[in-house]
Amino acid sequence: MRTMDELADVARFYEHFAEHEAKGESATFESWARGLAADREVVDLVAGLPVGKRQPNLVFAAARRHGARTPSSYPVLREVLTTRWAQVRETILSKATQTNEVGRCATLLPVLASLPGPLALIEVGASAGLCLHPDRWSYRYLDGSGEEVARLDPQDGPSSVRLDCTVRGPVRIPPSLPQVVHRGGIDLNPLDPSDPDTADWLETLVWPEHEDRRAQLAAAIARVAEEPVDIQRGDLLTGLDAAVDRAREAAPGATVVVFHSAVIAYLDEGGRARWPQVVTSTLERVRADGGAAHWVSNEGAGVLPSVTAGAGCPPVSSADFCLGLDGRGLGWTHGHGRHLSMR
Numbered sequence: 031m032r033t034m035d036e037l038a039d040v041a042r043f044y045e046h047f048a049e050h051e052a053k054g055e056s057a058t059f060e061s062w063a064r065g066l067a068a069d070r071e072v073v074d075l076v077a078g079l080p081v082g083k084r085q086p087n088l089v090f091a092a093a094r095r096h097g098a099r100t101p102s103s104y105p106v107l108r109e110v111l112t113t114r115w116a117q118v119r120e121t122i123l124s125k126a127t128q129t130n131e132v133g134r135c136a137t138l139l140p141v142l143a144s145l146p147g148p149l150a151l152i153e154v155g156a157s158a159g160l161c162l163h164p165d166r167w168s169y170r171y172l173d174g175s176g177e178e179v180a181r182l183d184p185q186d187g188p189s190s191v192r193l194d195c196t197v198r199g200p201v202r203i204p205p206s207l208p209q210v211v212h213r214g215g216i217d218l219n220p221l222d223p224s225d226p227d228t229a230d231w232l233e234t235l236v237w238p239e240h241e242d243r244r245a246q247l248a249a250a251i252a253r254v255a256e257e258p259v260d261i262q263r264g265d266l267l268t269g270l271d272a273a274v275d276r277a278r279e280a281a282p283g284a285t286v287v288v289f290h291s292a293v294i295a296y297l298d299e300g301g302r303a304r305w306p307q308v309v310t311s312t313l314e315r316v317r318a319d320g321g322a323a324h325w326v327s328n329e330g331a332g333v334l335p336s337v338t339a340g341a342g343c344p345p346v347s348s349a350d351f352c353l354g355l356d357g358r359g360l361g362w363t364h365g366h367g368r369h370l371s372m373r
Contacts, residue, residue: 033295033302033333037084040077041067047086051349051365058101058238062090065104072111082296083122087129091234092121100238128157128221129235132250133243133367134291134328135164136171136195139182140370141326141355142287143204148211150277150284154266154309155293156215158223158232159259160250165207166257167250168192182207190249198371199343199361212281214260216269224255243366266293267301270312278321286316291328292351292365302333306357313356327354328363342373 037043048063063086066072076084090107094100096117098110111118142149142164153162168189171180174196180203183189197203221228229251236244260276262269270288277286294305313323328351331338338352341359345352346369350362353370361372 033299033330034082034085035299037081040073040084043084044073044086050347052086052237056237056239058103059086059090061103062086062107065108069104069108072108075111075115079119079122085127087127087235088122088125089118091127091231092118092125094234095121095231125231126219127235128155128217128219128232129292130157130160130221130232131243131291131366132160132167132191132246133193133195134363134365135161135167136169136193136367137351137353137363137370138289138291138326138328139164139169139207140202140204140372141353141360142289143206143208144202145208145287145324146285146322148209148281148284150212150281150286151210151214152270152273152277152286152288153215153261154270154288154290155296156217156220156259156261158221158228158251159213159215159261160223160247160254161289161291162213162215162259163210163250163254163257165210166191166254170194171201171203172196174198179203190253191246193246193367195367196369198346198369199373201361201370201372211284212260212277213258214262214273214277214280216262216264216266216273218263218265220261220263223251229255240366266297267304267308270308271315274312274316274323278316286313286321286323287326288313288323289326289328292330294327294329295333306334306336310357325354325356327357328352329354343371346371 044063044067048060052059052063093107093110096114098107151162169182173179288309309325316323337354337359341352345362353360353363363370
């Protein structure tokens with residue numbers, strides 16, 4: 031995942047997206063991105079948007095909402111963008127790519143479960159909060175040949191959501207799911223998963239051809255839409271202290287875990303540079319007060335360079351995220367949680 035700053039050059043960003051993110055994942059999005067990158071008229075339309083709103087996932091989802099059928103090739107997208115641009119643009123400006131991919135829980139789980147419980151989770155960029163429920167999903171870990179090496183279920187039995195993840199290297203799969211006693215977070219625009227329009231938009235953000243993810247999302251929403259979470263509206267850089275204080279008040283004695291996935295890329299260059307110090311200073315304050323606190327990150331390779339530098343093993347693909355614990359890279363994850371590699 032590239033940073034939003036790089037969207038200043040729309041054509042190059044879409045070319046990169048086609049080759050390094052969509053290729054092998056979605057034939058529709060690969061065709062759409064390659065076609066758009068070579069179409070000066072449509073590039074100019076997208077370039078007229080604010081930089082942070084030019085990203086392929088957002089533009090493509092808005093086009094789908096206004097009639098671009100999938101699966102399809104680029105002419106279908108072009109027709110919608112050139113004939114319904116006013117409507118598409120309005121959706122782009124009013125929405126965001128808050129995918130909240132529940133599948134990422136499968137790659138976060140080995141790290142979360144390695145921490146001393148019980149856990150007070152604080153998700154930065156929480157969206158609809160689906161990743162705040164790692165203890166409510168079932169997991170199946172596979173080796174490179176597709177053979178099951180471990181299966182984990184909630185205490186009350188198998189979940190309607192089962193997350194499959196291929197593991198490579200010395201991944202320590204926990205014997206049981208972590209105990210979560212607080213689920214909180216912060217987001218510029220928290221989403222309510224019980225709202226039908228919100229659920230529909232989150233489904234639209236799921237890539238074409240990914241029917242398993244679409245079914246997974248619907249099942250996750252049905253399972254936890256009414257479960258209590260403490261997600262506050264606020265700025266990621268300035269609101270973390272308050273979110274941590276709320277968690278400590280709600281769950282005294284629990285290990286505070288600040289985590290995020292595919293979120294810090296949306297900050298500007300200055301914000302990305304500041305983030306490690308922001309989260310580190312907040313957690314040091316908790317520790318100085320006698321508490322336990324950890325930072326789990328899962329971001330694109332170029333987003334947090336200091337974390338990526340310590341990852342050790344190479345990523346499976348250039349689109350992989352770097353998984354980190356307390357600022358130290360541990361390995362690499364698929365953006366939708368399909369694989370995890372550790373050194």
